[in-house]
Amino acid sequence: MPRSDSCASRRSGVHREERPARDARSEGGTVSTTTAKPRMTKLQRREAIAGYLFISPWIVGFLVFTLGAMVYSLVISFSHYQLATDTARPAGFSNYQALVEDPKVMTALANTLYYAVLAVPLEVLLALGLALLLNSQRRGAGLFRTIFYLPKMTPVVATASVFLLLLNGSQGAINRGLAAIGIDGPQWLLDPAWIKPSIVLMTLWGVAGTMVIFLAALQNVPTDLYEAASLDGAGAFRRFWNVTLPMISPAIFFNVLVLTIAAFQIFDQAFLLFHRDTVQGSSDASLFYAIYLFQQAFRQFNFGFAAAMAWLLFLIILVISLIQMRVGNRFVYYESEEAR
Template sequence: MAQPEVVQRVSARRPRPARVRFNRREAVAGYLFISPWLVGFLVFTAGAMIYSLVISFSHYNLATNAAVPAGLSNYQGLVQDPRVATALGNTLFYALLAVPLEIAFALLLASLLNGIGRGAGAFRTLYYLPRMTPLVATAAVFFLLLNGNTGAINQGLRAFGIAGPQWLVDPTWIKPSIVLMQLWAVSGTMVIFLAALKNVPRELYEVASLDGAGPVRRFFSITLPMISSAMFFNVIVLTIAAFQVFDQAYLLFWRDQSNSSPEASLFYAVYLFQQAFRQFNFGFAAAMAWLLFVIIMIVTFVQMRFGNRLVYYEGDR
């Protein structure tokens, strides 16, 4: 008599046909809703990546749309071209300088906004406005601000008896000048930090204050661990963006289509652009793009592998 009961239990666990049909219709509807994105991704992202990988092994002529097989010569050229190493070095130096400063500056602004009571919305809008400024306009403004002779930044430094550097001429200060321009639009990172700070329970600060913890101790013992996931996300996103920096360097130094700009301003994406759209060496440019893709993947993997250990999640005990 036990066997029919087992059969009933097994059959009861099996999904009903109506339920299966409903789940199938729901899945089909979901795929139909995301089909425009899927088509766009397959055509304009995945398809373009595969096509660039193919032409990276050839000498591609845009005018005739003809590709002559070149084997590994383009990738060998990456090693032989000294400007590739220069551009990689400049980009790496910029990333090491820009990412920590952007994180620190964005966290400072978010902390200030988090402490504002009345009028917080107005201040958030004002802080976010630089992000909405067109990059060309921002570059034009900073081109004037960073002028070594008549720029407002050096004039302000002279008021304190400090001789400002030649920001856009001295190779030592070229990359810091681009970092300053990048800090102008750090409000996107600030908004993420502000959202994370809003989610930190106030009770933790109250308990820490009762235990005698000062502001510095509360920041390092409560704030940083509680927003570590947001910081981890921002570090990864900003690092990827730093390796692809292009607009700032191009608008400040390379827009006149001359090779007289200082080598310190030659970033990897700028040199890739020159190879593709000025020298029309698309095969070599595609090889450069894939090298950058591999570098970003390795750096991101290392960050995910080791940085994730420092992240605190609410489910951790």
């Protein structure tokens, strides 16, 4: 009995001693589980410093040449800034008001939108078709992939010179080929209705970059999905529609987004074909937004108006990209989300 009493008293004493601690925890509401972060070791600090030093050229370049330039352009968009006289006078919103009143701005926007609607789907379809053709492990597949990628490596100036010869209305190779099958070719570089399609043809010449992205996506599609679809009796089209397209939908969405942004900034092809001093063409039909911005900035030296044009283009691309992301995410299949 004495032993049991002493054991009971010790147990009750333990409980009495533990109860205040439990009550204290319960009174506090929640128990703090935060712990002090371990301090970085000397080696970790040295590695962190080395990492920041390695990326410091990019950081400085971004702050000075990208972010700094954007902030500066936003400031001068609210001023009358002439490079020739090196003077800047506050202008308020007059530059943005001039954008609405200038008919050439609307013409350039309409041309750019027309080009984007025409070029982006054609680039996606052509790149996807080439990727499907090259998605083979047969002998010589690597050689053909290299050959199809070579046009992407051609400088834009050289490409424009070639297309000036190809698209010549009377002596061009394209019109000669059409004449051989009894078709009268158009005046690609003179007819306003064919100027933008001619620029699209030149753009399609460099579609290999998009093709490579599609090719990488196609090679990541699991083969067992095709085998399962074949066992279920799916034909080639059904396998493409129900297996290939859903699995490469992230690549399709990415390419559409990037190509749309690039289409609204079209400059090189139109400038080299139609807006050099030695080239005569229909200026209104080939006047894209970036071309008119360039003319205002570096020919008229109206940098305030050009900066306002640049920010209007930035807002347009931002809105279109947000709409594409909102709509596209409903149709894009991500394996990581399926796993979660």
